[in-house]
């Protein structure tokens with residue numbers, strides 16, 4: 001699919017006489033033999049118009065970022081193509097977004113973060129496949145080194161401090177000595193404080209989305225610390241252990257339930273990381289990073305867990321319907337966090353049963369069955385379902401016949417509100 005896509009882009013480039021190149025992370029991962037479904041393409045021409053032609057041909061959606069002269073074509077599944085207009089840029093002020101002017105490939109490469117992300121492959125007919133490596137990226141890949149292209153790289157764009165750490169830890173590379181010195185210098189100048197909150201948040205999320213986020217978090221602890229999130233935040237032994245436990249619970253869940261709703265793993269780790277802070281600091285972070293409502297809700301739900309609730313869930317003899325009542329309103333992320341934090345064996349068993357049995361329990365009866373029994377629809381329908389479900393979870397009813405019998409019994413109970 002990726003090859004077809006590259007051919008299609010190449011054809012469009014040739015027909016329109018626009019030089020086009022694969023670039024950035026895709027080229028890096030191609031050389032490393034790492035899966036990557038994000039094609040980055042740079043064109044020496046109008047990138048947005050170019051992307052419009054691709055999206056038109058494929059009949060798929062397009063997101064334009066006019067300010068940057070870039071566009072993203074979104075294909076089915078995980079495939080995505082980013083089209084960039086080759087550009088030179090200068091930074092109006094340190095740590096601010098670049099101003100874009102048209103340029104050529106070399107200038108475009110020069111503005112990039114690290115040598116390993118500044119290699120290109122031509123997809124033009126006359127030299128299809130030509131590898132362009134102006135800054136020694138392939139050598140650095142071979143030596144497993146992260147190297148900036150120029151001394152001001154971290155000053156121009158301080159998010160690169162976090163990117164350097166992320167790539168280093170992802171590929172088990174090393175930030176080479178001079179780059180490390182520049183990174184420490186940028187850090188001494190507190191450059192991360194100058195970055196917009198949204199960009200910091202996005203970088204943080206990318207770090208937490210890594211396969212094993214504890215690695216970059218440990219390196220952040222060593223190199224920058226966590227002030228860019230909150231000055232009270234640290235990575236103590238206790239927090240590290242909690243994050244490790246979260247990691248193993250996430251892989252347990254993924255292994256066991258690959259078809260269920262996917263966990264927002266980054267959010268699960270994030271909640272684990274900030275667990276050490278009080279609610280006021282957590283609120284400050286949520287405000288600062290303007291998380292989505294659903295994200296904030298899950299952060300708050302975990303922080304507000306009642307110790308009484310954990311105590312009850314840790315009891316051996318607790319009915320299935322009770323476990324269901326406790327866990328049903330919580331998100332999967334929060335349940336995984338509880339499982340990672342509290343090691344009580346009964347609690348572990350209840351949560352496992354919840355995922356394995358209770359969470360997927362359905363009734364045979366439906367609204368139509370209640371209607372057939374002469375019950376007029378109303379709020380008590382929900383109550384009836386609820387009671388029958390509880391009975392089913394507790395093993396008191398099993399078959400459809402038994403469910404119906406229970407409904408009859410409930411509906412005869414006048415205090416229940418059924419008519």
Ligand code: CTP
Pocket residue numbers: 023024025026038040111112113114117118157159160163
């Ligand atoms: N880039 C940069 N400076 C940044 C962000 C991006 O120079 N602050 C450049 C790099 O050349 C990078 C490319 O833009 O390769 C694409 O950026 P992005 O998609 O964020 O990164 P990838 O390298 O594709 O990394 P990942 O595998 O994490 O997606």
